[in-house]
Structures are given as C-alpha cells and as structure tokens.
Amino acid sequence: MNIKWNLSKFKPLIIIILVFILAFSLRIQSAYLPGVSGEVKSNFQDQNGLPYFSEMDSYYNYRMTYDYLDHNYLGDTLLNGSPWDLHSYYPSGRPAAYPPLIVYITAFIYELINSFVNAPLNEVAIWLAPFIASLSVIPAYLFVRRLTNEYGGIAAGILVGTVPAYFTHTFAGFFDTDMFNMLFPILIVGFFIASITEKDIKTRSVYVSLSAVFLLVYSMAWEGWWYIFYLLVGTAVVYLLISNYMFEMETIKSFNYYFDKVKYIMHQPALFSLIVFVILSITLLSVYFGLPGLIETLTRSAGNSQLHTSIQITSYPNVYISVDELKIPTITEILGKLGGIIPFIFGILSIPWLIWKLKPEKDKKTENIPKKKNKNRRNAREKIKINEKSTEKKNTVNPHLIKNKKNYLLYAILFTIWLLIMGFALTQGSRFIEQFSIPIILGAGAFVGLMTPYFAKNIPNKRYCTIAALILIALVAYAPLSSSYTFSSSIYPNVDDSMYNSLTWIKDNTPQNTVITSWWDFGHFFTAVADRPVTFDGGSQNTPRAYWVGKALLTNNENLSAGILRMLTSSGDKGYLTLENYTGNTSKSVEILDKILPVDKPAAQDILTKDYKLTSDQALNVLKYTHPTKPSPHVLFLNNMYLLSKSYWWSYFGNWNFQNNTGKGYSYSAEQAASHEVNGTTVISAQNGIVAQINGSKVVAGFQYEQNNQIHVLEPHKLIVVQNGNVSMNKIVSNSSSFSIILVKENDINLAVMLNKELEDSMFTRLYLTNGAALSKFKLLHKEGKIIDPYGVMIWAVSFNK
Numbered sequence: 001m002n003i004k005w006n007l008s009k010f011k012p013l014i015i016i017i018l019v020f021i022l023a024f025s026l027r028i029q030s031a032y033l034p035g036v037s038g039e040v041k042s043n044f045q046d047q048n049g050l051p052y053f054s055e056m057d058s059y060y061n062y063r064m065t066y067d068y069l070d071h072n073y074l075g076d077t078l079l080n081g082s083p084w085d086l087h088s089y090y091p092s093g094r095p096a097a098y099p100p101l102i103v104y105i106t107a108f109i110y111e112l113i114n115s116f117v118n119a120p121l122n123e124v125a126i127w128l129a130p131f132i133a134s135l136s137v138i139p140a141y142l143f144v145r146r147l148t149n150e151y152g153g154i155a156a157g158i159l160v161g162t163v164p165a166y167f168t169h170t171f172a173g174f175f176d177t178d179m180f181n182m183l184f185p186i187l188i189v190g191f192f193i194a195s196i197t198e199k200d201i202k203t204r205s206v207y208v209s210l211s212a213v214f215l216l217v218y219s220m221a222w223e224g225w226w227y228i229f230y231l232l233v234g235t236a237v238v239y240l241l242i243s244n245y246m247f248e249m250e251t252i253k254s255f256n257y258y259f260d261k262v263k264y265i266m267h268q269p270a271l272f273s274l275i276v277f278v279i280l281s282i283t284l285l286s287v288y289f290g291l292p293g294l295i296e297t298l299t300r301s302a303g304n305s306q307l308h309t310s311i312q313i314t315s316y317p318n319v320y321i322s323v324d325e326l327k328i329p330t331i332t333e334i335l336g337k338l339g340g341i342i343p344f345i346f347g348i349l350s351i352p353w354l355i356w357k358l359k360p361e362k363d364k365k366t367e368n369i370p371k372k373k374n375k376n377r378r379n380a381r382e383k384i385k386i387n388e389k390s391t392e393k394k395n396t397v398n399p400h401l402i403k404n405k406k407n408y409l410l411y412a413i414l415f416t417i418w419l420l421i422m423g424f425a426l427t428q429g430s431r432f433i434e435q436f437s438i439p440i441i442l443g444a445g446a447f448v449g450l451m452t453p454y455f456a457k458n459i460p461n462k463r464y465c466t467i468a469a470l471i472l473i474a475l476v477a478y479a480p481l482s483s484s485y486t487f488s489s490s491i492y493p494n495v496d497d498s499m500y501n502s503l504t505w506i507k508d509n510t511p512q513n514t515v516i517t518s519w520w521d522f523g524h525f526f527t528a529v530a531d532r533p534v535t536f537d538g539g540s541q542n543t544p545r546a547y548w549v550g551k552a553l554l555t556n557n558e559n560l561s562a563g564i565l566r567m568l569t570s571s572g573d574k575g576y577l578t579l580e581n582y583t584g585n586t587s588k589s590v591e592i593l594d595k596i597l598p599v600d601k602p603a604a605q606d607i608l609t610k611d612y613k614l615t616s617d618q619a620l621n622v623l624k625y626t627h628p629t630k631p632s633p634h635v636l637f638l639n640n641m642y643l644l645s646k647s648y649w650w651s652y653f654g655n656w657n658f659q660n661n662t663g664k665g666y667s668y669s670a671e672q673a674a675s676h677e678v679n680g681t682t683v684i685s686a687q688n689g690i691v692a693q694i695n696g697s698k699v700v701a702g703f704q705y706e707q708n709n710q711i712h713v714l715e716p717h718k719l720i721v722v723q724n725g726n727v728s729m730n731k732i733v734s735n736s737s738s739f740s741i742i743l744v745k746e747n748d749i750n751l752a753v754m755l756n757k758e759l760e761d762s763m764f765t766r767l768y769l770t771n772g773a774a775l776s777k778f779k780l781l782h783k784e785g786k787i788i789d790p791y792g793v794m795i796w797a798v799s800f801n802k
Helices: 002-009 011-032 038-044 057-071 101-114 121-135 137-147 150-162 177-197 201-219 226-245 261-266 269-289 291-298 331-338 341-356 374-389 399-428 430-458 462-490 497-509 520-530 545-554 558-571 574-583 586-596 601-611 616-626 647-654 763-769
Strands: 077-079 082-085 515-517 634-639 668-672 674-678 681-685 690-695 698-707 710-714 718-723 726-732 739-746 749-756 778-784 793-798
Touching: 011 121, 011 137, 011 150, 011 462, 038 497, 057 101, 057 121, 057 520, 101 121, 101 177, 121 137, 121 177, 137 150, 137 177, 137 399, 137 430, 150 430, 150 462, 177 201, 177 226, 177 269, 177 399, 177 430, 201 226, 201 269, 226 269, 226 291, 226 399, 261 269, 269 291, 331 341, 331 430, 341 399, 341 430, 341 462, 399 430, 430 462, 497 520, 497 634, 497 778, 497 793, 515 520, 515 558, 545 558, 545 647, 545 763, 558 574, 558 586, 558 616, 558 634, 558 763, 558 793, 574 586, 574 616, 586 601, 586 616, 601 616, 634 763, 690 739, 690 749, 698 718, 698 739, 739 763, 763 793
Parallel strands: 515 634, 718 739
Antiparallel strands: 077 082, 634 793, 668 749, 674 681, 681 690, 690 698, 698 710, 718 726, 739 749, 778 793
C-alpha cells in the first residue's frame, strides 16, 4: 500500500525524470559520433577526443565566451564603452552586441566545474545545449497537464524533447542560442497563463512576476524575444473581451461593486495578470535595454522585408537570399521539422476541440430531475437556460465546470494567436519553424489529454483505457522520436582535422595581424581556431564584400584578384565607398575599380584623373585605400568542402550585373573517381557521370548519360588533367559544349570535376584544382587533406608586388 501511495504521490516527478532522460540521452549520443566508423572517427575529434562543433555559429559563441572569461566582456576591446569584435570584419570590426545569456551561463558553469576538476571550455559547451534543451520537457509537461491530465502532459513533454525543429539545433556539439528557444517561451507563457487561472492572489502574483522575470532573461538569450510579449498581451486582451462579452463569463466585473480600484483589479485574475505583467516587464526590460532601446525593440517590425529581395538599398546584392534558413519553407519542410503530419494535425485540432468543449453542459443535479411530468421537464429546461446566462450569480451549475470552460477558452485563444503569429513568421524564413513548433506540439499534447476522458467513458476496463491512451501517445510521438534518433545517430561535424590543423598552422606560422579571406560560411571557425581576423563571416555576410570576394574567386584576371584582396584586407570598405562618394554611382565605381585594381599605383592614378576626371586629391584619397603602401599580411583559405559546393553563390554574387541588378551562378560537381586498367588503358568513372580513358599521353573524357536505352557521351568544352600538382593537359575539345572537365590525380586519389565552362579559368579553379599553375602572385604556403577534404585544404599567400 505504501509503495502504491508513494508512486502515486511522486508520479509527476518520476514522469519528468523519465522524459528528461529520454530527451537528454537522444541528444548526447551525437557526441560519440555513432555515424562515423571507428577507424576515421579521430579525424572529427580534437586532441582531447572531443568532437568538433557541428555548426559554425557555435564557434562564435565559443569565442565570445572565451573573451568574457579572459577580460570580462564580449569581443576584443571596448569602443566608446561598448564591446567591439575586431576579428569578425577586418579592419573595422563590428559591435559585439550579442545576446549574452549563453556566454554568462557557459562561463559560470565552466568556472564552477573547474573549481573541482579540469575541463576545457569546448567540453562544457558541447554538453550544455543537450542539458538545457532537455529541461524544456518539464514546463511542457506541467503546462499541458494543468489543462488536461498526465497523458497530455507526457505527450507534450516527449514532443518538446524530440521535435526535429528543436532537436536538430540542440544536440551535443551544437552550441548556439537555440537551446533557449523552447524552454523560455514555455516558461513565460506557462507562468502567465497559470497566473490568470489561479485564485489565490499571492500565488497569482508570484506566477505573473516569474513570467516577467523569465521574459527579461529570455531577452538576454534571443533577439526575437519581443513576440512573446505581444503574444501574452494580445491573448489576455482578446480573452477578456471574448469571455466577458461573448460567453458572459464575467471576467470583467462591474466597477460599481468596488470602492477601491486596487481591490477591483486584484479580484479580476486576467486583468490583474495583464496589468502586472505589462508594468513589471516594461520596468525590468527598461533597466536592461534602457527605455529608448526597449521602445525601439518593441516597435520593430516582426519581419524584415529585405530578406527576400534580390537587392538592398544599395546596388550591391543581398547575400541573405543565399541563406537557407531565410528562405520561405515548403509544407513538406515544415511537416518534416514538426515530426510528421500527425503532430501537426493534432496540434491544429486542439483548437476546435477546446472550442467544442465550451458547448453548454447540464449540471448533474438537473440531469436527475424526474421525467414523469411535462411541467417538471419544462421547468428544468427553463432553469438550465437561466443558469447558462448567470453561471456565477446562482449556484445551480458546477463552479468547477465554469472554471474549466474559462481555461478551455483561454488556451484556445492562446494557441490560435500563437499559431497565427508564427504562421506569419514562416513567410519570413524557415528559421521560424522552431518557434512555430511550440504551439503545435503543446496543442498536440493537449489534444491527447482531451481525448483520454472519452476513452474512460467508452472503455469500461481501466487497464484497456490506459493502453488506449498510451497508444495515442505513441502515435503522435513515434515519428519525432524516430526522426531524432536517426538524426543523432548519423550527424557528424562538418569540419575535420585537415581544416583544424590548417588553422592551427596559420596561428603558429603567421603574424598576429594576418587576415584570412574565404567565403563567409566558416568565418567563425577561422577566427576561433586561428585567432586571426577574417574579411567577413556569418555575422557580416550581407555586405558588399560578398561581391568583391566572389569576384576575386570568379575572375580569370590574376592581377584583379590580387588587387581586390589587397584592398579588402588592408582598408576594408573604404576603397569602394570613397570612390562611390565621388561618382555617386555604384556601377560606375565598380567599373573604375575593375580597371585600377589590377595595375600599379601610378597607372591607377592616371586612369582616375585622365579617364574618369577625378581631381588629383580625389585620386590620391582613393588610392591610399585601394593601393596601400603597407598592405596587411593576408592568406586565402581554399577547400573542397564548401567552396565547391557554394560555388553557385559566390559566382552568383561575384558575377553581379549592376545595370539590371541580377546575378548568374555557376557550379562544380566533384566526385572521387574509381579507376581500373583495361588492356593497358586506365578507365576512370565517377558518380557525377564523368568517364575517361587514359592511355599514355592520350586522354579522352566526357559526360555519360543514358537515353532511349542507349549510352551517350558528351564532349567537354575544355579538358584539363592535373597529375600530382602539375597540369599535363589543358585543351579545348568542343567549342559548342557548355561544361568542362578537370581530372585530378593526387597520389592515390582521383578527383573528377565537371563545371560550367565559365569557371574553367576562374581563380578558384586555377588555385585549388590546378595548384596555381602559371600564377605569379599567389604562393602555396600549406596544404593537407583528410576525410572531408581528401584533395586538400590550401592556404595561399598573396604577393602584391609587380
């Protein structure tokens, strides 16, 4: 008896612990790289056996935390009293104005742990996200359990812990602010809703205060925190109006019955919670942001209309169009990240189900009225109608029933507004699927909880009723669980030893002010590991530098490429901005820079003054930025992993047409090729369709495809063969072809590359695929390759001397 009583008493705690363990254990398995075979696993781990981070923003958070531990503020220095990051956007840098909660929590835990044992910072970072994300199952369980029952709470807890939109951003090795994006919204909303439904004024005050405090904490974690503020204010206002005037629930009582305004507010739960929440939230947030900063944040538009335009307010291209998470998601993508169609349907159906629960119901006393006399039945019906109109004035209807109806209405309004807000947010990018998933999965849990009483009514056997409820939970949770398990079992870092070691080489062998240029995606990784500034990164990608770096990689003019890199790494934006200030035209400025960057300073000055009529002072003012006397030391970081796969975008932006504001992108398709000997001829084939035959100095290659059960081979525009770093063939094969082929043999590795012919002479092709053949301004400093980049990571120095 005692065991059963104890189990019953501690059942919520036991459920919370079990669901937490489920969510946490699924997340941490990625730290052990189960999807990587043992013989190559070490290539994805550092010297301590810890996996590299799986996402590049993690390295930015890591570097900010390291800075904070080192000198008690984010970034590298203080500029006018504000933290400033000199690594991110060299040479000017950019503000280190970043939601600091992830840094504060990580630094605190790191110092706490290291007061007992020695643990590296990245180890703390690896485990933090799985732990904090798994904590979100607790408020989810309690939130839905409060509305429905244990079954609804369990379903909500499992869904919050495993929904792919959240899970894929909070596993071990993903160290980013997403870890807070489920926990705090549910805490804020949960405490606010609990305050409205709570009768005791002291408990209600505690709940609404906690809601405001957690909103403050959340504002330190994510810049989009403000939507929760509007959600709760909107929910409370709509609830007060609908409940009072449509359903006559008297949630706004007449002021005539009160002589004290304070008592009037205190005796109206929803109004009290709304007023206290707004006042306390604004007070706390004003202390943190300052009142002007808070007003600016709250008045900011929920969507950024620039995200989906091809150009910005300037003529330079908008790089955001290349960022996947800023693209409008498809229905298939949304359903996939929600864990399938069942959680989505259950989440949507929770709203009409809650509304249906508002239908008039008879009190049990009225149901027992004798049916023998028509007069009695008629009187009973009249009595019920009166009770429905004055439910709290007379005690003929169960007060608990009225309370439930208020709760059902409140949750229905909450879920409706929440879904509408986040549904609109989805039109601004797929990154909001994570936030959209919160009302969906909470609603799905509520739907499960609301269904189980009907099992009890229709299934006499209590055990069978429990089994039916568990089957319903399994039905809604199976797909998210399965998806999360599969993901965690297969994910691995997208960097390996070749990249990490190359960056440590830069750190150990180059001056402290050496600038790293590459495409922006891995910029945070470069700054964190090499401790060197970068031209641009994931926090500064949407700038004109995307055009200039793309052009430096795309152009076939070595002098122009070197000139662009000299300008960017020495003076940043000043060269093209100064020139544009004189011309007043971006297109004209780009035309001029194309002519002066490849030549020396005297020739460039002649072009500016004679061809474009700039004054001597104006020309010299431009040239001190485009042709600096002492250019910064600089390296160009090239690798197969992402520059080949990202070629469409860097060529798209680098090929930007400023006359009609359009770009055109080109692509590479690179695969390791298999080779075998047939009668003295080496036959090469790759999965991208490239086939080749090598017989001594005779090489033929093409693109093979099947049509009408016949094999066809298309000839390339140009065929380039590289053997152990040397170009052994570079010839035109077919002038009518739109693609070219490059065959690379590096020791025992065969690489078959098909590319648009527009890329065949690009600087990236010449540097990375043909090892800088016939180039004079670029010198290979370091090269190595492993699992992800078997062909190699290359670090090039750029010489600016003629």
